[in-house]
Amino acid sequence: MTRGQHAWSWWALFFILLLFSESIRSFIDQVREDHNLSVQGEQIEDAPPELNVALGMGVFRSVIIDFLWMRASKLQRERRFYEIVQLYDLIGKLQPYNAKVWAYSAWNMAYNISVVFPPGEERWRWVKNGLERLLGPGLRYNPENLSIYKEIAWIFSHKMGGSTDDSHLLYKTKFCEWVQDIAGGEQLNARQIFLNLESEDLALKENAMKIEKRLYFELGLELGFMAQLENHPLLGPLDWRDPKAIAIYWAQRGLVIGNYGSRTVDLQRLSYQAQQHMLRQGTLVYLPATEDAPSSVVVWPDYRQAIPIHRYFLHQLEVFKRERAVDTGVRSAFRHFLVEAVRILILSGQETLAEKMFQDAKKNIPENFSEESARQLMDLTIDEQISTLGPEQFSAMVSSVLMQYYWWLAQGNDKRSKALIVHATQLWQKNIQKNATKERRINQTLDDLKKSVLKDIIHRNLFHPIMIAKLQAVLDIKPKTLETN
Amino acid sequence: MKVFNAILWDSIRHAWRLRLPFILIFLLGLVLLTLPNWVMHDGSPEGKLRIMMTYSGHLQIYALSFAALFYSIWFEKFERENKVNLLIATYPVSHHQKILARLMSYVLILWGSSLIFQAGIGFLTLRTFQQFDISIQEKSELKSRLLTVREYSPLQLIEDQDFEQKRIERQFMQAFPLNHGIATGFDLLVTPQQDPLYLRGKLMSLQDIGQAQLRFEVRHENRLVWAAEAYIQPSVEFYQLLPAELSKLSPLRLDLIQGNEEKKPLYYVQAEPLSLSRPKGSFIGNLLRATMLSSLLIFTMAAIGIFLAQILSFQGSLFTSLVIYIIGSFKQDIHELLFSSGMPNIPGFSTEQLDPSTIFYSILWKPLLFITPDFQVLNPTSKLMNGEYIPWDDFIHVGSTTLPFLCVTLLYALYFLPRQEVDKRS
Numbered sequence: 045m046t047r048g049q050h051a052w053s054w055w056a057l058f059f060i061l062l063l064f065s066e067s068i069r070s071f072i073d074q075v076r077e078d079h080n081l082s083v084q085g086e087q088i089e090d091a092p093p094e095l096n097v098a099l100g101m102g103v104f105r106s107v108i109i110d111f112l113w114m115r116a117s118k119l120q121r122e123r124r125f126y127e128i129v130q131l132y133d134l135i136g137k138l139q140p141y142n143a144k145v146w147a148y149s150a151w152n153m154a155y156n157i158s159v160v161f162p163p164g165e166e167r168w169r170w171v172k173n174g175l176e177r178l179l180g181p182g183l184r185y186n187p188e189n190l191s192i193y194k195e196i197a198w199i200f201s202h203k204m205g206g207s208t209d210d211s212h213l214l215y216k217t218k219f220c221e222w223v224q225d226i227a228g229g230e231q232l233n234a235r236q237i238f239l240n241l242e243s244e245d246l247a248l249k250e251n252a253m254k255i256e257k258r259l260y261f262e263l264g265l266e267l268g269f270m271a272q273l274e275n276h277p278l279l280g281p282l283d284w285r286d287p288k289a290i291a292i293y294w295a296q297r298g299l300v301i302g303n304y305g306s307r308t309v310d311l312q313r314l315s316y317q318a319q320q321h322m323l324r325q326g327t328l329v330y331l332p333a334t335e336d337a338p339s340s341v342v343v344w345p346d347y348r349q350a351i352p353i354h355r356y357f358l359h360q361l362e363v364f365k366r367e368r369a370v371d372t373g374v375r376s377a378f379r380h381f382l383v384e385a386v387r388i389l390i391l392s393g394q395e396t397l398a399e400k401m402f403q404d405a406k407k408n409i410p411e412n413f414s415e416e417s418a419r420q421l422m423d424l425t426i427d428e429q430i431s432t433l434g435p436e437q438f439s440a441m442v443s444s445v446l447m448q449y450y451w452w453l454a455q456g457n458d459k460r461s462k463a464l465i466v467h468a469t470q471l472w473q474k475n476i477q478k479n480a481t482k483e484r485r486i487n488q489t490l491d492d493l494k495k496s497v498l499k500d501i502i503h504r505n506l507f508h509p510i511m512i513a514k515l516q517a518v519l520d521i522k523p524k525t526l527e528t529n
Numbered sequence: 530m531k532v533f534n535a536i537l538w539d540s541i542r543h544a545w546r547l548r549l550p551f552i553l554i555f556l557l558g559l560v561l562l563t564l565p566n567w568v569m570h571d572g573s574p575e576g577k578l579r580i581m582m583t584y585s586g587h588l589q590i591y592a593l594s595f596a597a598l599f600y601s602i603w604f605e606k607f608e609r610e611n612k613v614n615l616l617i618a619t620y621p622v623s624h625h626q627k628i629l630a631r632l633m634s635y636v637l638i639l640w641g642s643s644l645i646f647q648a649g650i651g652f653l654t655l656r657t658f659q660q661f662d663i664s665i666q667e668k669s670e671l672k673s674r675l676l677t678v679r680e681y682s683p684l685q686l687i688e689d690q691d692f693e694q695k696r697i698e699r700q701f702m703q704a705f706p707l708n709h710g711i712a713t714g715f716d717l718l719v720t721p722q723q724d725p726l727y728l729r730g731k732l733m734s735l736q737d738i739g740q741a742q743l744r745f746e747v748r749h750e751n752r753l754v755w756a757a758e759a760y761i762q763p764s765v766e767f768y769q770l771l772p773a774e775l776s777k778l779s780p781l782r783l784d785l786i787q788g789n790e791e792k793k794p795l796y797y798v799q800a801e802p803l804s805l806s807r808p809k810g811s812f813i814g815n816l817l818r819a820t821m822l823s824s825l826l827i828f829t830m831a832a833i834g835i836f837l838a839q840i841l842s843f844q845g846s847l848f849t850s851l852v853i854y855i856i857g858s859f860k861q862d863i864h865e866l867l868f869s870s871g872m873p874n875i876p877g878f879s880t881e882q883l884d885p886s887t888i889f890y891s892i893l894w895k896p897l898l899f900i901t902p903d904f905q906v907l908n909p910t911s912k913l914m915n916g917e918y919i920p921w922d923d924f925i926h927v928g929s930t931t932l933p934f935l936c937v938t939l940l941y942a943l944y945f946l947p948r949q950e951v952d953k954r955s
Contacts, residue, residue, distance in 0.1 A: 110866055111859075124915060126576035127583065130569045169572045 109138050125157055129173055136181055143189040143305055146182030150174040154199050163211040168218050175199055179264040189305035193298025194314065201291035201318045207325075216341045220285040220330050226258045232284040234270035241267075263290070269297060278356050280319060280349040286328045291318040316356075320381070323349040323388060329455070331508040340508060344448075347392040350385040354401050357381065361408055378405060379412045383425050386418045391448075391467055393459030395419070430474060438475045439493065442468055446497045451507065454515035536630035537637070544600065544638045553596055553642040560588050561649040565656075574661040575671055578654060579914055585650055586910035590823060593639045594904075597827045598850050600635060601834030606843045628835060628939070635831045636824050747775060818919040819909035825927060826907035829935050830854065836941055856897065857904035864898065902931035 101108070116131040132149035139145055154174030158167040178196045186192050202208070204215040223232055228251065240252035259265040265284075273296060274282055282289040295315035299308055326346030333339040357378045364371035382405050389398035395418065402418035415421040430438065449464035472490045498519075501507050507515065544550065564585055570577040663671070747755040755772060833853060837846035856863065906926050912919050 107866070111862060114862055114865060124911075126571050126573075126579045129571050129576075130580060133569050166573070173571060 105138060109135055112138075120152075120157065123160060125160075125170075128153065128157065132177060133181070136177065140181065140185035143182065143186040143191050146177055146186065147191050147195040150177040150182065150195055150199065153177065154203050158211075159209070164214065167209070167211045168215055171199070171203060171215060183264060186305070188301060188303050190298050190302035190308065190311060191305040193294050193302050194306050194310055197291045197294040197298070197311065197314045197318070200287040200294065201314060201321065204287035205291060205318065205321060205325075213340060216287060216328070216343070217330075217339055219287050219290075220328060220341050221339065222262075223285045224330065226255055226262065227284075228255070233274075234267055234282075234284065235274045238267050238271035265290070265293060266297075269293070269300075276352075278352050278359070279315075280322065280326075280346070280352045283326065283328055283346075285330070286322065286326060286343075288318040288322050288326065291315075316353075319349055319353055322346055323353065323385065331510050334509045336509045337505075342451075342508070344451075345388045345392065347385075347389045347394050347397075350389055350401065351397075353381060354385065354404070358404065358408060375409050375412050378409065382413075383421060387422050387425065390418065390422055391460070391463050393457075393463040395463075398422075426471070427474075430471075430478070435475070438471075438478075439488075442471050442475065442490075442493060443497050445471065446494055447501065447506070450498060450501055450515055451511065454507070454511050454518055456514075456518070532626055533630050533633075536627055537634050540604075540631045540634035541638055543604070544634065547600075547603075549596065549600055550638060550642045553592060553639070554645050556592060557585075557589060557642070557646040558649060560585060561646070561653060565653060574657060574663060577661075578657050578671075581653055581657070582650060583910060583914040585646075585653075586914055587908070589643055589646055590826065590908050590910055593643060593823070593827055594830045594854060595851075596639055596642075597635050597830040598834045598847065598854070600638075601631070601831040602838045602843060602846045602850070604631065605835050605838035606846070609838070631835075632828055632831050636827050639827050640820075640824065745769070747771065749775075812916075815913060815919050818921070818923075819913045822907050822909045822919070822923065822927070825931070826904065829902060829904075829907070829931055832935050832939050836939075839941075853901055854904060857901040858908065859905075860898055860901060860903070861905065864894075867894070902935075903927070904931075907931065 112131050112135045116128055116135065119125070119127055119131070132153070136145050136149060151174065154171045158170035158174075161167050161170070175196065178192055178199075182192050182195075204212065204219060206212060209215070224230060226232065227237075232255075237252045237255050240248045241256065243249045243252070256267040259267055259270075270282075270284065270293060273279055273293060276296075279292060279296075282292065284290065292315050295311040295318070298311045299315075302308075302311075324345055325343040326349050327344040329342045329344070331337075331340050331342065357374065360374050361371060361378070364374055382402065386398045386402060389395070389401070398418040402413070402415075402421060406413040413421070415424060430441070433441065445464055445468040449461050449468060452460040452464060469490060472493075498515075501515065502512055505512070564581055568577075568580050568584060570580045745757050745759070746753055755775060757769065759769070830850070833850050834846065837850050841849060903926065906923050909919055909923075911917075
C-alpha cells in the first residue's frame, strides 16, 4: 500500500466514525437533558469555575464524576469523613443543575454520616454540613427545583425538629442559640424587624439590616417572606428558633418559587406535618448554660397551633363541599386532630377555646362527634387509653403529668399548672375507682406521689438546674426538707 | 564507592543547573498558598488539618513522581541525542555505576525539595491552629490524635493498662437494607477484664415497620462462639448481655445477619469488623517507612523513565510512562469503574459496566493489571495522614508487584543497552 492509499483509509475511517457519532448524538443529548446534565445559555455565566474547566474535558467530565463518587463512597466506608465535604462539593459543582446530587449529598451527610459519631457536637456539625450544601450551592444553581426545598424542609422538620435522633435536643439547642445570636439574644420577631427596616430610628434600622443580612447569608432566609408567613391566616405563631418553623418556611418558599423537580403536594404535606408537630412540641424553652449543666432546650405542646389547623380543616371541608367531593378522609382526620388538640388545649388551661373549637367542628360535621362537650371528648379518649393500663403504668402516667405540673409551676404559668394538677387529680380518682374492687388496692395517696415526683426532680436532676432553683423558690423548699420528709 | 559518589554529586549539580529543585519548590509553594483557600473541610480543626495534609501530601507525591520521570527521561535523551556524556569523568566508569548513581541522585534531589515543602505544611498547620479558637490543652490532644499511629484490627479486648479510658465504647454503625429500607446502628460495649460485655443497639426505621428479626453472631478467629436471634422494635434501645467467658477471648468479631420469615439468613450483612484503636509503633517509625516507600516510588519512576528513554522518543517516553503511572496509581478504581456492579441510587453515577467475560478483559485488561506496578501502595500519604500504621507487609506487596518491574527495566538498561550501543557504534 502506498503512502497516499494509507492516508485515504484513515480518512475513510474518520468519516465513518464521525457519521456514527452523529447518529447517536441526539439520543445522548436527550438523556443529558432529562437529567439536567447539559449546561446551556445563561447557565454557563453563573456556572462554578470547576464546571467550566470540566466542560473543556468533554466526555471525561462523567469519568471524573464517577471517580469522585467512588472515592467518596470508599472514604465513607473507611470512615474518613473529613474529605467528604470537599468531594461532594466537587461532584455537585461538576453537575450543578442536577438537584438530586445536592439532595443526596446533603441527606447522606445529615442522616448517614452524622449518626456514625457518638451523640454530640460532631453530629451537629454533619447535619449543618448537609444543610449548607442545600442552602448554598444547591439553591443557588437550582432555585426553582422543588426537590431542594423538600430536602431542606425535611431535614429541618424530621432530623432536627423530630425526635428520632439521639441528639435531637442538641440540634434544637444549637439552632436556637444560632437564631438567638442573630436576633441579638432574644426570640426573633420577623414582622417587627421587617417594620424596623423602615424605621426613622437609625439604631433600630441598622440593627434590623444587620439581622436581615445575617438571616439571608447564614440561613438563606428572607426577612420579608418570614414576616409574610407570620401573618398567614393558616399558619400559627412561628417561633423561628424552632427548626419546625424553618421547615414550614422552606416548604412555603418552595411552593411560591419552585415549579419542577417534585410534587407540590409533598411540600404542602411537609408544611402541615411540621405544623401538627408544633402543636405537640412547639413551645420551645431555652435554658442557658450554668456551672453544673450545659445549655439546653425543652419542648412542650404549643396550643396556639390548634387555631390555624382548625381553621385549615374548616376551610378544607368548605372546599370539598363546594366541589361536591367525598370528604370522609378529611372528616376523619379532623376528628383525630381535634381529639389531640382538645386534650392539649385543656391541659394548657384553655378549656373555653377547646369548647369553642369542638362546637364549631360539631356544627360542621355532627355525625363525627357524638360527644356533648370538649371535656367529654377528652374524658372518653383518656378512659379508652387507661383501660389497658396496670397500676404501675397508671402511676407512671400520673407522675408524668405531675412532672409537667411542677415544670409550669416553676415557670410561673399558673393557668397551665392549675389545669395539669386538676388533670392529675382526676386521673388519680379514676385509678382508685378502677382498682377499688381488685385485690391490689392503691394505698398510696396523690400527695405521696407528688412528694416522690418532687424528690426525684430535685435529687435526680430531672430538670435543668435553673428550673430546679426556680421550683425551690416557688415552693419555698430546700432539698434537705424533702430528705427529712 | 568514590566513583559512585562522584557521579552522584555530578548528577545533583546538573539538576541544580537545570533549576529542577527551584521549579518543584515553586510549584509546591503555589499549591501551599492556594490550597487553604480552595479546600472545603468538615468544619473541625482536625478535619481541616487532615485534608490539607492529605491533599498536599498527594500533590507532593505526584509532583515528585512526575519530576523523577521528566528528569530521568530528559537526561537520557539529551545524552543520547547530542551524543555527549554530561558526566565529566576522568576515570573510567561502568554503565551500571552511572545509572545507579543517577537514580540515587534523583531521590536525593527530590527529597531535598520536598523537605522545604514539608516546612511549608508545618507553617500551615500552625496557622490552622491559630485560626480555630482552641485551648492549649485541646491543641496538644489534637496533635497527639493526629500523630497517633493506629492499627485497625478486629475487635481486641483491651489488655493495655495504659489506656486512659476505663470503659471503651466503639460505635458500630452499619447501614444496610432490611425488607423496607432500614438503617441500623449497634454499639458493642466492651469493658476491660472482669466487666461484662454488652451488645447495645438501636434499629433506626426509615419507614413504618413493626419489628425486624436479626441474628447476631460473635466469632473468635472465624469460629462461631455465640449466636442469638432477636426481634427488635424500631427506635427502641436493645441490650444484650454477652456471656462472661467471651471477654477472655480476643479478637472478637460481630456479624449481623438478617433473618427472613422462614428464619433463613436472607443475606449476609457485610459488617465491618469491630475495631478498637490501640497504639502501635511511633509516628517517627511510620514516617520512616512512608519515606522509604515514597523513595522507592521515585526510584521506580526514574528507572521506568531511563528504560523508556532508551527505546522511545522524548514525548513517547513521557506519554508511555505517564500512562503506566496513571494505571498503576488508579488501577483498582479503574477496574471498579469498568467492571463492578456500579453504585445504584447515586445520582449522576453511570451504572453501565463492562462484562468481565469479554476478550477485552481477559486479553488486555487483566494482563495490564498484572504487569503494572502498584503505585497505590507506594503512595503512603493517606495512611500517614490518617495516623494508620504502615505495615512492613506493604514492602512485601511492593516486592511482589513493583520490584520485578524495576529489576527488569534496570537489568535491561544496565546490560542490554550498553551492548546495543556498542553494537551500533561498531
